[in-house]
Amino acid sequence: MNVEFTHGTLDTNEDWARLAEILGGAVIRVVPSIIRHLITINAKSYLVEAPYIDRDYSSDYRQFYSQTFRTYGRHCTRVHFFAEDVGEILRKADWAERVAALNATTKKSYCGFCVVRPLPGAPVGRTVLLAKGPAGADIESAVTCRAVIRANLLGAELDVIGTSFMQQDSRVGACAQVAIWTGARHLHQRHRYNWLSVADITRLAAPTAPDEATSLPAGSDFLTSERMIRAINEMGFQPLCFDKANIGAAILPYVESGVPVILGLSGAGALGHAVTVIGRVFAQPQKPTAQAIDYIGAFIVHDDQRGPYMLVPMSAGSAATHNFDANQIINNSQGQPLDITNNAFFGVALMPTRAFSTAKAAEITARARIDATLSDMSSIRAKLTMKGADVNERLIEELITAHKNKTILLRTYLTSAAGYRRHIALGTGCDELKDVLLCMHLPHFTWVTEISSIDSYNQVSPGLRRIYGHSVLDATSSGKDATGLLMLHLPGMVTLRNVNPKEGQEEETVVIIENDRLYECREQRPDL
Amino acid sequence: MCTAFLRVQPQAWRTVLSSNKPLSKPPSNLPASSERKAFDAKEIGLTLTIDQKTLEEIEQINEETIQAAQAIRKFAWR
Numbered sequence: 177m178n179v180e181f182t183h184g185t186l187d188t189n190e191d192w193a194r195l196a197e198i199l200g201g202a203v204i205r206v207v208p209s210i211i212r213h214l215i216t217i218n219a220k221s222y223l224v225e226a227p228y229i230d231r232d233y234s235s236d237y238r239q240f241y242s243q244t245f246r247t248y249g250r251h252c253t254r255v256h257f258f259a260e261d262v263g264e265i266l267r268k269a270d271w272a273e274r275v276a277a278l279n280a281t282t283k284k285s286y287c288g289f290c291v292v293r294p295l296p297g298a299p300v301g302r303t304v305l306l307a308k309g310p311a312g313a314d315i316e317s318a319v320t321c322r323a324v325i326r327a328n329l330l331g332a333e334l335d336v337i338g339t340s341f342m343q344q345d346s347r348v349g350a351c352a353q354v355a356i357w358t359g360a361r362h363l364h365q366r367h368r369y370n371w372l373s374v375a376d377i378t379r380l381a382a383p384t385a386p387d388e389a390t391s392l393p394a395g396s397d398f399l400t401s402e403r404m405i406r407a408i409n410e411m412g413f414q415p416l417c418f419d420k421a422n423i424g425a426a427i428l429p430y431v432e433s434g435v436p437v438i439l440g441l442s443g444a445g446a447l448g449h450a451v452t453v454i455g456r457v458f459a460q461p462q463k464p465t466a467q468a469i470d471y472i473g474a475f476i477v478h479d480d481q482r483g484p485y486m487l488v489p490m491s492a493g494s495a496a497t498h499n500f501d502a503n504q505i506i507n508n509s510q511g512q513p514l515d516i517t518n519n520a521f522f523g524v525a526l527m528p529t530r531a532f533s534t535a536k537a538a539e540i541t542a543r544a545r546i547d548a549t550l551s552d553m554s555s556i557r558a559k560l561t562m563k564g565a566d567v568n569e570r571l572i573e574e575l576i577t578a579h580k581n582k583t584i585l586l587r588t589y590l591t592s593a594a595g596y597r598r599h600i601a602l603g604t605g606c607d608e609l610k611d612v613l614l615c616m617h618l619p620h621f622t623w624v625t626e627i628s629s630i631d632s633y634n635q636v637s638p639g640l641r642r643i644y645g646h647s648v649l650d651a652t653s654s655g656k657d658a659t660g661l662l663m664l665h666l667p668g669m670v671t672l673r674n675v676n677p678k679e680g681q682e683e684e685t686v687v688i689i690e691n692d693r694l695y696e697c698r699e700q701r702p703d704l
Numbered sequence: 705m706c707t708a709f710l711r712v713q714p715q716a717w718r719t720v721l722s723s724n725k726p727l728s729k730p731p732s733n734l735p736a737s738s739e740r741k742a743f744d745a746k747e748i749g750l751t752l753t754i755d756q757k758t759l760e761e762i763e764q765i766n767e768e769t770i771q772a773a774q775a776i777r778k779f780a781w782r
Contacts, residue, residue, distance in 0.1 A: 448781050
């Protein structure tokens with residue numbers, strides 16, 4: 177039996193309707209959302225590959241569908257999308273020529289794929305579409321949990337940058353498992369963590385209390401918060417929970433770090449709905465404040481019931497203020513739009529195993545040191561002048577003024593030593609600063625807190641957001657460790673900690689940066 | 705005659721390591737990239753060490769988080 181291929185273009189409404197039928201029908205709630213996203217990323221044609229053996233569906237099939245009286249198909253169909261009409265390529269004389277031409281579409285016009293499962297109520301299996309969030313005059317999006325994902329099509333290697341999505345089937349797993357799967361799959365694809373299927377996650381979320389064992393197979397209908405946390409721990413991540421109070425601000429550093437966060441949205445009674453936060457939308461506020469969360473218009477989420485790259489606005493008014501597409505906003509079962517402020521009341525981040533302190537501890541630590549240093553700056557400058565060292569007067573004065581006016585804005589994120597050095601090396605800091613920072617001995621993970629003012633940060637274009645300095649906290653410290661802060665850069669000076677000083681060496685050293693200047697915030701590069 | 709086979713092959717590791725030649729000079733350090741003014745932070749009045757008040761603030765926040773998290777223990781997600 178050969179694999180069969182069919183090709184279609186996406187020009188007319190009829191073409192889109194035909195594609196919706198191939199994906200399982202427009203009555204399936206996630207299908208219109210997939211179509212909406214394909215229109216956003218400018219898909220022009222598709223290629224259907226059948227049959228296709230999908231590892232995720234095969235795992236679910238082995239653990240559940242092979243045991244049902246009703247016969248379910250073992251094989252799936254995969255639909256590939258392109259931002260060009262690949263009809264010309266597919267009309268070439270033989271497959272060798274076609275594959276060579278298809279290879280040229282990778283990272284250029286390849287928009288991703290959608291696996292269609294032989295499950296009538298839940299056809300949309302593993303789906304990866306090119307990552308893209310809303311854009312506009314006052315908004316900028318970043319899908320922070322994204323990876324290069326490769327599809328092999330008859331030997332052609334087609335790469336797309338995105339986040340894996342899947343519809344829940346309600347038999348092997350509910351939204352909780354699929355939300356965890358989305359996060360875990362991202363960490364597998366980006367950082368080589370374990371590969372886990374939805375069935376694996378259900379198995380790892382073993383019931384241990386009567387109220388957890390009320391559905392068959394156990395966990396197919398819902399998961400309690402405790403079971404979710406148990407599963408995440410068994411999967412090899414550190415679950416880190418957030419409660420309702422200021423949940424948007426609490427999860428933001430993790431979202432900025434590319435750490436997936438499972439977000440619990442309120443539903444009826446004690447039943448809620450879980451989605452995975454994979455990015456954020458920067459939106460210029462009408463009244464800028466010194467809080468990083470006030471610059472977030474919405475979080476970008478994968479919702480296994482509503483579709484990929486959906487939005488949960490920060491507040492009830494955010495959608496109207498920033499003109500978000502109503503079809504992209506998550507609604508409850510009554511059709512009411514949900515938002516972070518009123519509807520999000522539980523979060524859990526899938527933390528890597530080698531980070532032992534939280535973003536909150538890192539930011540409180542950084543803020544305390546910045547406050548103390550800027551408050552004492554006149555004395556520090558006098559001592560430096562006595563030693564023949566001058567710091568950049570203009571920048572430090574600007575920062576002191578911002579400190580007095582309470583307009584200093586801090587932004588914290590977790591990064592690896594390699595990621596930090598790459599950002600510093602390629603960034604716009606002065607060479608003297610790079611000289612000092614690139615030689616620092618760092619743990620695998622660090623918390624970085626960037627220091628901006630409202631004026632230097634409040635820019636729609638990420639390339640224009642500037643910082644005066646930043647701090648680096650050892651993420652392997654407890655967060656309550658007095659010596660966790662490794663570095664603090666303020667205009668003209670870098671204070672460094674020598675964690676393991678030898679005899680005669682200073683524990684903390686101040687290095688003067690003579691030609692210091694403002695430099696770029698770290699932003700996610702679209703090409704990774 | 706095909707000349708591809710006549711290329712000099714790299715020495716086997718046993719040959720390299722069994723050489724009786726005296727050790728050549730050790731690897732040299734890279735030159736310092738540039739001179740910068742540096743001082744003991746204590747002399748300048750700067751420190752990175754976190755004060756007790758901040759540590760207590762972190763501890764307080766942690767306690768509040770624990771209490772709030774207990775309220776959502778049994779919530780279910782579907």
